[in-house]
Amino acid sequence: MNEKESPLAAQASPLRPVRGAARLAVVALALAGVAWTVRAVWHIRLAMAGEPASGPPDQGNGVHRPLNALEDSYHLVSSAGGAVTVVCALVFLLWLDRVRDNARALSGKEPRYQYLWLFLGWIVPVVNLWIPRGMVADVHGSVFPDRRLPAVVNWWWGLWLAGLCGGVGLIYADSTDEVIARAYTGVWPLLAADLVIVAAAGTAALMVRTLTAAQQQRMDEVARTDS
Template structure:
């Protein structure tokens, strides 16, 4: 269906904003916990038997700390997926309201609300563009809140660091990194946690701004 053919009705976004904030808080806490476990691994030091992944398809049994890091990492991944679903739900509600307020179609097609986060190169600026477009159509003439740029800068650091939001290494390889060079891991984790905090402020700020123009 052509999304320009139907103009959506205004709907309150505070409920979806609260859910998005909760998801962001859980994801940020999960990433902070992952950082704590990486510090614990670094302080414990690599066992005499070497890294978990010993190459050529050979893996030694994990010790208790390494096994618990696997659990923390897996739980964090699940919470990030939950956060993504709640955040995108908020984006959709805000996007529909912005369209209803302005009477203009969104700058980006609906598919990009999902795909912009995962398509290479595009994911470096489309998500921020979607958020900025929502604000400009909700509050024409108002400057984009600074927190949007803070959120996006921190998100990009976590994205491109190679050890934060997206990385090709297995959990066992991350454990080996923690043993031999935890600083890079912690910097990426800090950027992700900071992005989550900034996103919470952004969600609240943009939702309040939009509702002020809705008049409720």
């Protein structure tokens, strides 16, 4: 994780186009926000319908009753939302990989965190509380050491942690049937988590646009100087 000077890095690492990756990331984040909004709508529908007389889907002791139409549709909504979230994560990492490479080329410095942390930093317990934000901050700080980190980075990270650690957000400890039971008995924590995650997706999209615009401006300045 040590930062090392590498005067030849800019020559050895050509700048990579980043606008296309940024657009894809923004679209993916928007779709993730829509997916979680739809999930929130289904939480409200479940709460308004009320728990059936037959009780929750998970009856306990390994017994599950047949799902009704609304519960079955929630399973589909939940699965689709999970798939969209996975795609969004991959596209976001593609963008982050590109801006990291460009930051190294522009600054002549190696990233603070090695390439492996681009993936492990999100899933290794404890360190996932700061490494992803650190990688994003490093992208900006290595190119613009005299500029303050845009506030949107901290807003994004705070909302991400709230959604990650809220217990009913990005990581459900319960099964889908148990989440359905939660919607029947206490929907407000679920809706609060949904709102946080939608807000995190929105601020992430704004962060991608902000950092990409700054880096693209620096790349354009380098191109004009070289020409």
